[in-house]
Amino acid sequence: xxxxxxxxxxxxxxxxxxxxxxxxxxxxxxxxxxxxxxxxxxxxxxxxxxxxxxxxxxxxxxxxxxxxxxxxxxxxxxxxxxxxxxxxxxxxxxxxxxxxxxxxxxxxxxxxxxxxxxxxxxxxxxxxxxxxxxxxxxxxxxxxxxxxxxxxxxxxxxxxxxxxxxxxxxxxxxxxxxxxxxxxxxxxxxxxxxxxxxxxxxxxxxxxxxxxxxxxxxxxxxxxxxxxxxxxxxxxxxxxxxxxxxxxxxxxxxxxxxxxxxxxxxxxxxxxxxxxxxxxxxxxxxxxxxxxxxxxxxxxxxxxxxxxxxxxxxxxxxxxxxxxxxxxxxxxxxxxxxxxxxxxxxxxxxxxxxxxxxxxxxxxxxxxxxxxxxxxxxxxxxxxxxxx
Amino acid sequence: xxxxxxxxxxxxxxxxxxxxxxxxxxxxxxxxxxxxxxxxxxxxxxxxxxxxxxxxxxxxxxxxxxxxxxxxxxxxxxxxxxxxxxxxxxxxxxxxxxxxxxxxxxxxxxxxxxxxxxxxxxxxxxxxxxxxxxxxxxxxxxxxxxxxxxxxx
Numbered sequence: 290x291x292x293x294x295x296x297x298x299x300x301x302x303x304x305x306x307x308x309x310x311x312x313x314x315x316x317x318x319x320x321x322x323x324x325x326x327x328x329x330x331x332x333x334x335x336x337x338x339x340x341x342x343x344x345x346x347x348x349x350x351x352x353x354x355x356x357x358x359x360x361x362x363x364x365x366x367x368x369x370x371x372x373x374x375x376x377x378x379x380x381x382x383x384x385x386x387x388x389x390x391x392x393x394x395x396x397x398x399x400x401x402x403x404x405x406x407x408x409x410x411x412x413x414x415x416x417x418x419x420x421x422x423x424x425x426x427x428x429x430x431x432x433x434x435x436x437x438x439x440x441x442x443x444x445x446x447x448x449x450x451x452x453x454x455x456x457x458x459x460x461x462x463x464x465x466x467x468x469x470x471x472x473x474x475x476x477x478x479x480x481x482x483x484x485x486x487x488x489x490x491x492x493x494x495x496x497x498x499x500x501x502x503x504x505x506x507x508x509x510x511x512x513x514x515x516x517x518x519x520x521x522x523x524x525x526x527x528x529x530x531x532x533x534x535x536x537x538x539x540x541x542x543x544x545x546x547x548x549x550x551x552x553x554x555x556x557x558x559x560x561x562x563x564x565x566x567x568x569x570x571x572x573x574x575x576x577x578x579x580x581x582x583x584x585x586x587x588x589x590x591x592x593x594x595x596x597x598x599x600x601x602x603x604x605x606x607x608x609x610x611x612x613x614x615x616x617x618x619x620x621x622x623x624x625x626x627x628x629x630x631x632x633x634x635x636x637x638x639x640x641x642x643x644x645x646x647x648x649x650x651x652x653x654x655x656x657x658x659x660x661x662x663x664x665x666x667x668x669x670x671x672x673x674x675x676x677x
Numbered sequence: 678x679x680x681x682x683x684x685x686x687x688x689x690x691x692x693x694x695x696x697x698x699x700x701x702x703x704x705x706x707x708x709x710x711x712x713x714x715x716x717x718x719x720x721x722x723x724x725x726x727x728x729x730x731x732x733x734x735x736x737x738x739x740x741x742x743x744x745x746x747x748x749x750x751x752x753x754x755x756x757x758x759x760x761x762x763x764x765x766x767x768x769x770x771x772x773x774x775x776x777x778x779x780x781x782x783x784x785x786x787x788x789x790x791x792x793x794x795x796x797x798x799x800x801x802x803x804x805x806x807x808x809x810x811x812x813x814x815x816x817x818x819x820x821x822x823x824x825x826x827x828x829x830x
Contacts, residue, residue, distance in 0.1 A: 490756065539785070
């Protein structure tokens with residue numbers, strides 16, 4: 290185990306359609322925001338970690354060159370990671386490892402996406418090779434709808450029950466987003482609005498699905514010594530986990546989903562958590578689709594397999610419930626893909642340090658952040674707490 | 678927001694030549710002849726389809742080739758109702774995981790051959806466990822889409 294690591298700052302741009310500024314200026318806005326929050330500057334930073342979803346989205350292959358100045362990375366070591374949806378968590382873990390190893394005392398981690406500049410679904414077709422999988426797992430709605438349906442069929446869940454639970458998640462999150470000043474889509478919806486919205490990929494409907502967003506997020510990781518000197522109130526990294534899966538889709542089970550289960554288990558073990566639903570105060574789950582959020586509750590041990598829909602309808606995972614999930618509105622309301630996983634870490638850190646503003650969960654001390662990526666291939670978890 | 682800001686229109690067009698290799702070569706030759714070919718792992722004995730060069734789980738070279746059944750069961754499915762770049766068909770179309778008879782992994786392909794305009798009618802026809810059978814294109818090019826789709830019985 291490495292040395293203790295703190296999060297001493299988190300910053301986000303306003304997310305949405307940011308076509309009014311160039312991409313480097315958007316990244317700079319995120320970087321300025323995290324420097325302001327942490328009260329440090331470029332001279333304090335030992336290394337920079339940056340990433341986006343696959344660079345075909347950006348149309349510029351070497352983004353860490355394009356954004357070198359915006360990241361204030363000149364003269365410093367810089368590492369890049371891109372794992373599609375889980376990019377942000379890959380970045381967070383890279384920053385964490387770097388400080389935990391003792392090789393750096395303070396690392397700036399930044400993720401970004403400007404989805405209105407490119408074609409996200411076309412980019413996702415390039416995630417797979419053109420011999421076989423490209424034709425059938427192209428586009429996020431296809432792959433996640435298939436996985437959701439697999440889950441529904443496995444447990445013989447009634448369509449009515451699952452659709453109600455998914456609709457509740459959508460209604461709650463789009464309403465929660467009003468209390469998150471940087472969220473993209475904020476909307477008052479009724480259950481019927483969601484349930485009767487247009488089918489995009491059955492069973493997923495329009496309001497079950499995240500938007501295309503532009504945005505950037507920055508998080509600064511620091512050693513215990515630095516954190517205690519600089520920051521009155523840091524968040525501490527209590528546990529991390531990451532797990533990947535095979536290339537050939539569905540060679541392993543996507544319902545009792547090994548990578549999600551293992552990533553959480555690794556993080557729980559490191560954090561000393563044995564009963565997540567009792568011990569965690571808040572969770573920020575990577576939820577680009579309502580159904581996928583339900584599936585994750587089960588994989589993370591928040592409830593038994595096949596039971597997430599019932600518990601969701603009882604309000605267990607709502608903002609005033611036992612374990613509030615995605616009080617920020619989550620990925621469902623804001624999805625600048627390369628930043629989205631890192632936003633989960635930023636939001637969890639904000640919650641456990643009492644800095645979440647209008648969407649603060651009262652007395653939150655232990656927070657769970659998660660991202661998934663690839664073609665349902667990667668899952669990563671970071672648990673943060675208010676105490677070292 | 679909502680204002681139309683000026684953007685620089687740009688396209689990246691890059692040619693690639695992906696090596697097909699001996700295993701996909703033989704698999705695609707099979708498709709040209711109207712056959713679906715798999716192969717068996719000598720260690721775990723699983724029949725995988727499409728045929729692969731090595732068993733991902735055992736990390737050994739795959740062994741004997743076999744022509745697998747063109748019939749099987751729908752494991753699960755999703756119906757796409759939107760157009761996107763690189764889609765395998767005009768919407769609506771159904772992507773499905775299909776377990777071909779006597780194989781040990783799920784085969785990803787399309788289900789079709791009937792009216793997909795009414796989702797309730799589709800749901801009554803395509804269920805988990807429904808029997809389906811491969812329907813081939815008239816012209817076979819040695820390509821995954823030589824199989825047009827799998828049609829429910």
